[in-house]
Amino acid sequence: MPHSESPTSASSQDETPIAQETVNGDTQSSENTLTGDSTGEEMVDQDMTMEDVGVQGEEAPITQVKEENKTEVKLEDLFADFESDEEFPSSNGNDVKISSSPLEAPSSLVHVGPSSKASDVDVMRSFYQRLFPWRYLFQWLNHSPTPSNDFGHREFAFTLQNDIYLRYQSFPTSDLLRKDVLRLMPSRFEIGPVYTTNPRDRKTLRKATSFKPLAKEMCFDIDLTDYDDIRTCCDKANICNKCWQFITMAIKVIDVALREDFGFKHIMWVYSGRRGAHAWVCDKKARNMDDQKRRAIAGYLEVIKGGAQGGKKVNVKRPLHPHVARSLDILRTHFQSDILKDQDPWETDEKFDHLLSLLPDRTLNEALKKKWSSAPGRSSTAKWADIDALAKSGASKTLDTRALKEAKQDIVLEYTYPRLDIEVSKKLNHLLKSPFVVHPKTGRVCVPINPLKCEDFDPLSVPTVTGLLEEIDEWTAPEVEKEGKPVQDWEKTSLKPYVELFRSFVLGLMRDEKDVKIKREREENEADAMEF
Numbered sequence: 099m100p101h102s103e104s105p106t107s108a109s110s111q112d113e114t115p116i117a118q119e120t121v122n123g124d125t126q127s128s129e130n131t132l133t134g135d136s137t138g139e140e141m142v143d144q145d146m147t148m149e150d151v152g153v154q155g156e157e158a159p160i161t162q163v164k165e166e167n168k169t170e171v172k173l174e175d176l177f178a179d180f181e182s183d184e185e186f187p188s189s190n191g192n193d194v195k196i197s198s199s200p201l202e203a204p205s206s207l208v209h210v211g212p213s214s215k216a217s218d219v220d221v222m223r224s225f226y227q228r229l230f231p232w233r234y235l236f237q238w239l240n241h242s243p244t245p246s247n248d249f250g251h252r253e254f255a256f257t258l259q260n261d262i263y264l265r266y267q268s269f270p271t272s273d274l275l276r277k278d279v280l281r282l283m284p285s286r287f288e289i290g291p292v293y294t295t296n297p298r299d300r301k302t303l304r305k306a307t308s309f310k311p312l313a314k315e316m317c318f319d320i321d322l323t324d325y326d327d328i329r330t331c332c333d334k335a336n337i338c339n340k341c342w343q344f345i346t347m348a349i350k351v352i353d354v355a356l357r358e359d360f361g362f363k364h365i366m367w368v369y370s371g372r373r374g375a376h377a378w379v380c381d382k383k384a385r386n387m388d389d390q391k392r393r394a395i396a397g398y399l400e401v402i403k404g405g406a407q408g409g410k411k412v413n414v415k416r417p418l419h420p421h422v423a424r425s426l427d428i429l430r431t432h433f434q435s436d437i438l439k440d441q442d443p444w445e446t447d448e449k450f451d452h453l454l455s456l457l458p459d460r461t462l463n464e465a466l467k468k469k470w471s472s473a474p475g476r477s478s479t480a481k482w483a484d485i486d487a488l489a490k491s492g493a494s495k496t497l498d499t500r501a502l503k504e505a506k507q508d509i510v511l512e513y514t515y516p517r518l519d520i521e522v523s524k525k526l527n528h529l530l531k532s533p534f535v536v537h538p539k540t541g542r543v544c545v546p547i548n549p550l551k552c553e554d555f556d557p558l559s560v561p562t563v564t565g566l567l568e569e570i571d572e573w574t575a576p577e578v579e580k581e582g583k584p585v586q587d588w589e590k591t592s593l594k595p596y597v598e599l600f601r602s603f604v605l606g607l608m609r610d611e612k613d614v615k616i617k618r619e620r621e622e623n624e625a626d627a628m629e630f
Contacts, residue, residue: 168275171435181194214564216541219259219283219413225563226279228587230534230568231597236272237379237605239289241611245270248313253290255295255529256282266297275557285538287329292385311527313385318399319530320348320372324517335539337373337557343436345375346552347518350375353549359421364607366600367547369560371537375547376530380607382614389526393423396523401425401515410456412508412515426507430512437513438479445469450481456503456509457485462496533600545596546603561592 196268213223240249245625254275256264264282269275279287285544291314293300300309322341329341349367356379364380387395401422404411410581415421437443444450450470465488470476485506522528535544541562547555573590588597 101391125195141469186439215535217538221563222283225569226589229566229593230277231600232272234601234604237608243609248292251292251296255288255290256284257286258282258284286531286535289532290529291527314526316379316387317386317522317530318352318377318518319519319522320345321519328443328513330443338442342557347429347432347514349549349552350428351516352399355421362540366603368533369545369557371542371544372540393524396520401511401516402517412511416504425515426510429510433510433514438482443476444478444481456505458505459494459497462489462497465493505604544598548599566591566593
């Protein structure tokens with residue numbers, strides 16, 4: 099396994115062009131949240147129809163779901179994969195059938211070779227046909243096995259191969275979403291909010307103000323480029339296992355805060371495919387929050403302020419807020435191993451000058467500078483220990499020990515606390531890259547991360563689209579094959595544990611949504627009975 103990686107072109111910063119459209123008077127910024135994992139060419143007008151990009155065929159009508167259909171279904175049964183399931187077709191036989199579509203290619207596997215790339219249309223088509231978890235994506239966004247407006251009024255946005263950007267796409271079912279993805283073959287697609295009406299119909303409304311976002315998961319975006327001023331191993335789009343520890347620290351701190359301080363339960367972390375991670379807070383109370391509440395939570399979690407320029411980035415009040423104190427407890431061990439040892443951030447004179455600027459006592463600083471200048475190459479671990487050693491030796495007669503302790507706490511936070519792209523979390527109408535899409539530059543799949551095992555996650559060993567297709571080609575059936583359902587293609591690959599993690603997450607979310615619905619219906623019935 100390679101220890102680190104570099105993009106093929108050093109000049110490719112993987113910065114996303116911002117596609118903007120005014121919705122209800124507000125200009126929406128769509129980065130890779132559209133977050134920053136895309137190319138830098140200009141986007142063509144995003145407000146286009148399928149016909150505008152040369153795709154024939156009528157748009158599927160949006161059907162209204164009838165509430166009468168309330169057959170009791172066990173949630174566990176929803177995840178049983180059948181041989182006839184066109185979402186995950188098996189490659190065992192020759193009679194595999196894929197949903198019919200005018201421009202959809204047959205379901206033959208692409209045999210990848212050394213020259214195959216993630217950007218190859220045939221490679222991506224095979225991935226979307228055989229490996230992408232369409233059903234679980236639908237159930238995740240729909241919160242129910244029965245189609246509803248949670249999915250039908252949800253916005254999807256496609257980034258096409260020719261850099262056309264399509265906003266306000268919507269689909270009543272996952273099958274229709276899948277068909278359009280296979281028609282258009284986007285390099286990726288983003289997920290937006292649920293609107294008051296079908297996003298495709300927004301221009302038919304008499305009042306433009308009637309088209310408003312209603313609900314969306316609260317999202318967080320963490321990108322390693324925001325750590326470039328403190329990570330020494332890599333920069334820009336490059337990553338390695340050492341600097342990935344910044345993402346591990348961020349997941350630990352943000353996840354526990356969302357659960358313990360706000361009571362959220364259904365939080366899904368997803369690898370961005372290159373140099374970051376996204377969090378989707380899927381609880382209903384989170385989805386229904388307005389922009390004011392989102393800004394409040396984002397502000398609560400924001401500790402690091404300021405750009406890559408010098409200066410103090412942490413100014414927290416004392417006594418420390420319980421969230422900050424808990425975060426320090428989580429981060430202290432990481433500071434010793436991942437920062438002082440692995441990153442060695444104060445090795446040079448220029449770098450330890452920044453450390454000294456964060457300490458409160460001038461006399462102590464001068465003594466430290468003299469000591470470090472006389473010992474070139476002294477490690478950051480030793481320099482950190484020198485601060486306390488010289489303080490105790492009486493190098494400064496006017497030293498305020500409490501101020502020094504607080505300054506050291508702030509330094510730990512500056513070098514370890516999560517650096518959030520805070521704008522992603524503040525707005526209901528932001529879009530974010532879908533889980534399980536493929537990053538076009540690395541070929542890696544945007545797989546979920548188990549927050550309980552985030553220290554074990556290795557971004558450099560994440561499955562790539564070409565590798566997955568090779569794994570299907572190389573798979574052989576076990577000698578003693580179990581009777582029952584056929585083995586789905588994703589089960590033959592290293593994508594399996596990630597799909598199973600996603601499926602388990604969706605099952606828990608739908609179970610809780612169902613319990614809340616049953617409780618609400620029971621309370622309404624009891625209220626009606628009392629009124630009678």
